[in-house]
Amino acid sequence: MNWIRGAWAVFRKDLRTELRSRYAVNVLLMFVLSALLLVLFAIGQETVSERVQSALLWIVILFSASIGLGRSFVSEEETGTMLLLQLNTRASMVFAGKLLYTLVLVLGLNTVAVLVFLLILGIPVRSPGLLAATLALGALGLSGATTLLAALIARAARSGPLLPVLLLPLLVPLLLSAVTATRKAILGVEWAAAESELMTLIGFAGATISAATLLFDYVWTD
Numbered sequence: 184m185n186w187i188r189g190a191w192a193v194f195r196k197d198l199r200t201e202l203r204s205r206y207a208v209n210v211l212l213m214f215v216l217s218a219l220l221l222v223l224f225a226i227g228q229e230t231v232s233e234r235v236q237s238a239l240l241w242i243v244i245l246f247s248a249s250i251g252l253g254r255s256f257v258s259e260e261e262t263g264t265m266l267l268l269q270l271n272t273r274a275s276m277v278f279a280g281k282l283l284y285t286l287v288l289v290l291g292l293n294t295v296a297v298l299v300f301l302l303i304l305g306i307p308v309r310s311p312g313l314l315a316a317t318l319a320l321g322a323l324g325l326s327g328a329t330t331l332l333a334a335l336i337a338r339a340a341r342s343g344p345l346l347p348v349l350l351l352p353l354l355v356p357l358l359l360s361a362v363t364a365t366r367k368a369i370l371g372v373e374w375a376a377a378e379s380e381l382m383t384l385i386g387f388a389g390a391t392i393s394a395a396t397l398l399f400d401y402v403w404t405d
Contacts, residue, residue, distance in 0.1 A: 189272050193280025198287070211288070214247040215296045223303045237365035240300050241321075241358055244293060248325055249350045256281070256333045274403040278396065282330045289322040289329075309371025317364040317377075320384035324357045327391035334402045357387050 201208065222239050231239075256265075268277055297318060301308065308314050332349050364380035374381075 186273070186276060189276035190279035190283070193268070193272065193277055194283045197281065197284040201284075201288075208288075208291075210250060211247050211292050212295065214250055215243060215292065216299065218243045218247065219296070219299050219303060222300075226304070233366045233369045234362070236304065236306055236369065237362045240296065240365060241361050243300070244296050244321075245325070245351065245354060245358060247292060247296070248289060248329065256336075269403065274400040275396070277403060278330065278334075278399040281334075282326055282392070282395075285330050285333075286322060286326040289326050290319070293318040293322050306369060308369055310368045310374075313372075313374055313377055314365060314368035316381060317361055317368060317384065320381065320388060321357060321361045324384060324388035324391055325354065327388060327395050328353050328357075331391075331395035331399060331402070334399060356383065360384050360387070 222243070297314070300306070328350060332353075336349070360380040360383040364377045364384070367377045367380070
């Protein structure tokens with residue numbers, strides 16, 4: 184129970200800080216809306232395939248996440264609260280709280296991006312359950328990778344550009360599976376037809392979070 188309370192306290196602290204500053208929320212929303220409007224003007228009245236639609240959606244999600252996320256660890260370093268967390272909480276508590284905070288942001292980002300994308304392009308989704316599962320699993324894998332890499336680069340002198348550079352190559356398996364599963368959701372195929380993509384997303388999220396859990400103690404204390 185003490186571990187759960189500690190992780191929840193870290194999550195609440197980050198959430199309250201974000202609600203006061205709205206840094207990540209503003210950055211994410213502005214990038215998503217700007218990128219989607221650019222996509223709309225670029226496509227115009229042309230008809231694009233479901234694969235291209237899915238790829239454009241996930242490119243917007245990944246680039247916006249790489250730009251807007253990862254700020255929580257950098258802010259700890261800038262404000263000097265990292266030492267307080269190291270003295271009063273265990274590393275696993277900090278990781279769980281930061282992971283939950285990042286997951287909430289990514290889920291909100293995915294929801295807004297998908298709703299706006301489907302609305303402005305008028306795309307019908309014939310399998311909304313499959314699309315929701317794809318977005319949730321993609322958000323989980325993205326959150327796990329972002330949380331660990333954000334902790335790694337927090338102490339770098341120029342941490343801003345490092346997260347996209349390190350994050351995007353790592354997310355190639357997630358991007359490929361998420362694009363294919365999203366295309367199948369738009370087409371309305373059965374869940375069984377997207378089983379391989381969903382299992383890849385589950386495996387990616389599990390491997391990423393497991394590796395981050397094992398490595399975070401060394402990252403946080405060194």
